[in-house]
Amino acid sequence: MSIYQNMVEAKSNGEKKFAMLIDPDKVRLGEIDRIVHQAQTAGVDYFFVGGSLIVNDGLDHCLMEIKKQCKIPLILFPGDSYQLSYRADAILFLSLISGRNAELLIGKHVITAPYLKLSPLEVISCGYLLIDGGVPTTVSYMSNTHPIPSDKDDIAICTALAGEMLGMKLMYLDAGSGAILPVSQSMIDSVAQAVNVPLIVGGGIDSAEIALRNARAGADIIVVGNAIEKDPSLIQEIAHAIHSVTPV
Numbered sequence: 001m002s003i004y005q006n007m008v009e010a011k012s013n014g015e016k017k018f019a020m021l022i023d024p025d026k027v028r029l030g031e032i033d034r035i036v037h038q039a040q041t042a043g044v045d046y047f048f049v050g051g052s053l054i055v056n057d058g059l060d061h062c063l064m065e066i067k068k069q070c071k072i073p074l075i076l077f078p079g080d081s082y083q084l085s086y087r088a089d090a091i092l093f094l095s096l097i098s099g100r101n102a103e104l105l106i107g108k109h110v111i112t113a114p115y116l117k118l119s120p121l122e123v124i125s126c127g128y129l130l131i132d133g134g135v136p137t138t139v140s141y142m143s144n145t146h147p148i149p150s151d152k153d154d155i156a157i158c159t160a161l162a163g164e165m166l167g168m169k170l171m172y173l174d175a176g177s178g179a180i181l182p183v184s185q186s187m188i189d190s191v192a193q194a195v196n197v198p199l200i201v202g203g204g205i206d207s208a209e210i211a212l213r214n215a216r217a218g219a220d221i222i223v224v225g226n227a228i229e230k231d232p233s234l235i236q237e238i239a240h241a242i243h244s245v246t247p248v
């Protein structure tokens with residue numbers, strides 16, 4: 001079964017998934033053993049690997065090291081088109097549909113497409129919506145786009161609907177790494193009701209309570225990065241909370 005089919009099947013069964021975000025720039029190779037061990041013990045479903053600004057050459061090494069040690073799917077979450085590697089299993093082919101920067105809507109994709117066509121990576125198109133998380137984020141600065149205001153559920157709904165109609169297979173509501181204000185329950189709920197594709201939610205989720213609320217509001221995949229980097233013991237609690245949500 002492909003990774004995407006696994007996401008769709010989980011959604012239709014009402015199962016929630018936990019994606020742990022790894023920024024290859026921040027993680028030291030020596031730490032990977034511990035991270036993998038904790039992720040396996042907690043039952044992490046996916047590793048999302050990427051960062052908005054990778055400044056060292058650690059991506060390949062990081063992927064190889066994780067792959068040596070476990071079978072948790074490795075999904076690239078690229079901050080830019082140079083963040084590609086055959087060592088992963090899949091890639092989120094992100095289009096920044098909350099913004100109006102043509103390069104990030106289609107330009108980079110044109111450059112990357114021939115490489116991806118030849119690669120063994122599973123390519124999963126994903127409408128990426130940056131939501132105001134209360135602090136200026138690297139993504140917002142680097143992409144030169146404005147996030148959707150956090151209380152404008154209607155803009156998020158219409159944007160996600162348009163993305164789905166354009167054929168995008170996933171929607172990602174992201175308040176940005178380290179957001180003070182995670183995406184609101186009401187926005188998650190409205191977008192989840194509006195689209196049929198699996199919904200990813202991330203940015204500023206720093207407790208099991210928020211992860212649980214998001215999953216209950218309709219997020220199918222919850223992404224956590226920063227909080228786990230700061231306190232790795234949170235992996236277990238957050239995984240437990242997400243996986244405790246039972247189908248309705």
Ligand code: 1GP
Pocket residue numbers: 021174175176177178179201202203204205223224225226227
């Ligand atoms: C950012 O959604 C991810 O793109 C995760 O954010 O690092 O704040 O968990 P955090």
